[in-house]
Amino acid sequence: MMAGHNNFYIGLSLALISSTFIGASFILKKKGLLKVASRGSVKAGHGGHAYLKEWLWWAGLISMGVGEAANFAAYAFAPATLVTPLGALSVLISSILSSYFLNEKLNIHGKIGCVLSILGSTVMVIHAPQEETVSTLAEMSEKLKSPGFIGFAMCVLASSTALICVVGPRYGHSNVLVYILICSSIGSLSVSCVKGLGITLKELFSGKPVLKEPLGWVLLLCLLICVTIQINYLNRALDIFSTSIVTPIYYVLFTTAVMTCSTILFKEWQNMVLDSVIATMSGFLTIVFGIFLLHAFRDSPFSPDPIYFSLRSNSGNSHAPPWMEDEGQNQPLLVGDDPNEEFQSIEVEEVEICESS
Numbered sequence: 036m037m038a039g040h041n042n043f044y045i046g047l048s049l050a051l052i053s054s055t056f057i058g059a060s061f062i063l064k065k066k067g068l069l070k071v072a073s074r075g076s077v078k079a080g081h082g083g084h085a086y087l088k089e090w091l092w093w094a095g096l097i098s099m100g101v102g103e104a105a106n107f108a109a110y111a112f113a114p115a116t117l118v119t120p121l122g123a124l125s126v127l128i129s130s131i132l133s134s135y136f137l138n139e140k141l142n143i144h145g146k147i148g149c150v151l152s153i154l155g156s157t158v159m160v161i162h163a164p165q166e167e168t169v170s171t172l173a174e175m176s177e178k179l180k181s182p183g184f185i186g187f188a189m190c191v192l193a194s195s196t197a198l199i200c201v202v203g204p205r206y207g208h209s210n211v212l213v214y215i216l217i218c219s220s221i222g223s224l225s226v227s228c229v230k231g232l233g234i235t236l237k238e239l240f241s242g243k244p245v246l247k248e249p250l251g252w253v254l255l256l257c258l259l260i261c262v263t264i265q266i267n268y269l270n271r272a273l274d275i276f277s278t279s280i281v282t283p284i285y286y287v288l289f290t291t292a293v294m295t296c297s298t299i300l301f302k303e304w305q306n307m308v309l310d311s312v313i314a315t316m317s318g319f320l321t322i323v324f325g326i327f328l329l330h331a332f333r334d335s336p337f338s339p340d341p342i343y344f345s346l347r348s349n350s351g352n353s354h355a356p357p358w359m360e361d362e363g364q365n366q367p368l369l370v371g372d373d374p375n376e377e378f379q380s381i382e383v384e385e386v387e388i389c390e391s392s
Contacts, residue, residue, distance in 0.1 A: 046113025047160060049105045050121040056102030058128025060095045061273070061282055062136055067092030068274050096266075103262075111233025115226060115297040116304070116315065117163035119290050123152045123322045126286050130329055144328045151325030158318030162311040169301055172238055175231045176250050184227075184300045191220045195264075207271065214272040215285050218265045223292035225261035227300055228254045283326040290319070 067089040087093075102125070109118045127149050169175050178184065198217050207213045235251040245251055272281045298304055304312060 042112040046109045049109035050118045053102045053106035054124035056098045058125035060099035061129045062132045063095030064092050107229050110230045114303045119293040120159050120319055123156055126282050129282050148325040148329030152322050155318040155321030162314035172235055175234055178300050187299050195220050211276045214268040217268045219288035219292045221261050221264050222289050223296040226293045228258035287323055
């Protein structure tokens with residue numbers, strides 16, 4: 036029991052480290068893509084690969100690699116139901132850093148969203164399952180052979196192929212959901228591969244001859260393919276759309292896809308009591324709402340002026356607020372500043388034109 040708790044806290048710590056590096060990677064990669072665009076090179080959104088020559092993009096990729104490595108290790112110690120939703124912290128870190136380095140301001144709605152996301156993450160940590168349902172490679176093999184997961188994987192592959200080959204070329208540059216749906220759906224499979232590889236490594240370190248098992252190598256190959264697709268289409272989405280739009284949508288869709296896959300494959304929810312299930316879902320919805328507040332009103336400045344004018348107009352008084360009364364009020368009009376003079380001159384010209392005709 037004590038070992039189970041230790042694994043839980045190790046997985047939690049690794050998930051927090053992962054969120055920090057992944058959140059920073061979004062900013063570094065975006066800065067690199069902006070520098071590439073400023074030099075007139077072909078953008079990643081149009082299929083260009085000039086970002087491969089930009090060191091900032093590589094720094095972002097390395098940061099993401101470190102974060103994904105920590106995330107990889109976290110899945111070996113803690114259930115996906117806990118590790119994946121904590122990715123919200125990477126959104127918060129990305130938002131805070133983007134306000135400093137990408138001039139994307141964080142208003143009062145964003146600050147409230149940050150608080151809600153942290154609260155939701157805390158609730159999920161408290162109520163997430165603390166024991167793994169799959170601990171050996173043999174159990175993982177049986178899980179992967181289940182009809183439910185095979186059906187889920189077939190649906191993911193079919194929908195991703197349709198998005199890549201048909202929908203992407205037509206609507207990828209105008210609809211932010213297209214490329215992010217590809218990353219999210221493929222990402223759900225990559226998390227399953229990571230979970231299996233984590234179990235493989237744990238058995239390897241315990242002295243078991245898992246290198247002779249073909250399943251570990253198959254999972255590694257599938258993971259490399261999935262990660263390559265994710266990086267490619269995430270770069271396209273970041274190049275075309277704002278980071279403040281891509282990051283939260285990617286988090287919500289990716290987390291939903293992973294939790295769905297985890298429910299089908301690992302059945303972690305079956306070992307949870309009803310109260311924990313309700314609390315976990317409530318925490319996740321709180322995170323989603325916080326992420327929505329964080330970015331939905333990002334470009335809408337919060338000011339008391341619109342509220343003041345609304346209240347004054349309802350009361351029949353449309354004067355300026357007290358803090359604006361000194362600006363240009365009670366100042367006499369200069370000669371020729373009659374606001375009706377312009378309209379009067381227009382009417383005279385129209386009459387003259389009519390008489391001449």
